[in-house]
Amino acid sequence: MQSRIRRAGGFAAVSLLALAAPWLGAAAAAPFAIVAALAAFVVREGPVFELFARPGDRRDRRLNGLAGFALAAAGLGLFATLPRVTMPIRVYAAAVLLLAFGNLGTQTVRTVTDDEFAHATAFVVVGSAAGVVAQVVVVAATGGTIDPPGFVFIAAVGALAAALIRTALFERDDPIVMVAVALLAWLFVEITPAMTVQGLVLALGVTIALGYVSYALGTASVPGMVTGVLLGLLTIVLGGVGWFVVLIAFYAIGGLASKFRFDEKATRGVAQENDGARGSGNVLANSAVALAAVVGYAATGYLQLPGVVFAVAFAGAVSTAMADTLASEIGGLYDDPRLVTTLEPVEPGTDGAVTLQGELAGIAGAALVGVLAAVGMPVGDPVTGGAVVVAAGVVGMTVDSLLGALLEGGRIGNQTVNLLATLAGALAAAAGSVLVV
Known part of the structure; x- marks a missing residue:
């Protein structure tokens, strides 16, 4: 275990080369390029090799992990300093440092506990701190303006995204994580509105608190919690607050619905897997379209589309997710389900099966989202906009059932069905936005 900490510390030390970018200018990539060359072709044994070597590196007698990390950092450094490229150097430095120091935080905590929640928390907290420091150092060196709320937001989003992506990849894939985080951070630097310290503290406090509650109640796994906190923060x-209320209503009610009479649903074979705790795949399948809509709303200045289109699309996607979740979780408790395509009786849990009780619960869920959107979101006329959102949720829920009956199981899985259904709900709402513009 100590060797893992020393190795992570070594990578963290190497990552500090990114802070030299303001002084090196166009040569910012050179230090990492040199490290990559030494790791790949020169260092084959000795103390340095033993410090950085992962198990596979010893077999190959080459520091592949260090070479890949340094090569990715060199590529980003080159990209950040190319003429006519607008990636801020602070984004490049933050991406490199938050990944390396986040790993160091995780490995340090591993020495005292095996708790996955503690590991993820250490990565996000230490990585975020390193990302903030990187931005402050780089911007101060270039004479720029220090923006504490903006720096903390970018670092937190980057660390959460890195923690999430790493759950689906291996340690050797850290270069991919670094590049992905840099590109995401660059996007959010461009489209994020100005924030106050109070606003950022509120956003972080509320999303982190609710994320922990979801984990403590068992409605989300650790990756699911990280995903929910990231999407909630964005x-x-x-x-805005109204958008967040709509999203968090789905997370809260959907999570509690999964736990409702769980043992009975488990006996019937219709319970949510993982004891009802939703993982990152499930959260993303139900929320990715909504996230794309809120990003589009923030980027309306670039896209030249009315903001109301993205607002109703967001609410339509969440309305679909809410309706489908309640229809499945409540409907699964009742007998006599029927296949949506033929209305013939089928066994509980059959893909594409519906019940009257489930459909009514789904409509009620869509109606709740419609009301929340009408009250707190820019959906145009509240009555018409809310009605569009409700209708979109019912459309999306129906598409989910149809896809389940026609394609699920053989060609596509449940998460793909959920993603396509929320997309259908968002598109239906966007089409209906012509009524509210």
Whole structure:
């Protein structure tokens, strides 16, 4: 275990080369390029090799992990300093440092506990701190303006995204994580509105608190919690409090619905897997379209589309997710389900099966989202906009059932069905936005 900490510390030390970018200018990539060359072709044994070597590196007698990390950092450094490229150097430095120091935080905590929640928390907290420091150092060196709320937001989003992506990849894939985080951070630097310290503290406090509650109640796994916190933070900052209320209503009610009479649903074979705790795949399948809509809303100045289109699309996607979740979780408790395509009786849990009780619960869920959107979101006329959102949720819920009956199981999985259904709901709402513009 100590060797893992020393290795992570070594990578963190190497990452500090990114802070030299303001002074090196166009040569910012050179230090990392040199490290990559030494790791790949020169260092084959000795103390340095033993410090950085991962198990596979010893077999190959080459520091592949260090070479890949340094090569990715060199590529980003080159990209950040190219003429006519607008990636801020602070984004490049933050991406490199938050990944390396986040790993160091995780490995340090591993020495005292095996708790996955503690590991993820250490990565996000230490990584975010390193990302903030990187931005402050780079911007101060270039004579720029220090923006504490903006720096913390970018660092937190980057660390959460890195923690999430790493759950689906291996340690050797850290270069991919670094590049992905840099590109995401660059996007949010461009589209994020100005924030106050109070606004950022509120956004972070609320999303982190609710994320922990979801984990403590068992409605989300650790990756699911990280995903929910990331999406919640982006929603409240890029959209606003009203958007966040709509999203969090789905997370809360959907999560509790999964736990409702769970043992009975498990006996019937219709319970949510993982004891009802939703993982990152499930959260993303139900929320990715909504996230794309809120990002589009923040980028309306670039896209030249009315903001109301993205607002109703967001609410339509969440309305679909809410309706489908309640229809499945409540409907699964009742007998006599029927296949949506033929209305013939089928066994509980059959893909594409519906019940009257489930459909009514789904409509009620869509109606709740419609009301929340009408009250707190820019959906045009509240009555018409709310009605569009409700209708979109019912459309999306129906598409989910049809896809389940026709395609799920053989060609596509449940998460793909959920994603396509929320997309259908968002498109239906966007089409209906012509009524509210």
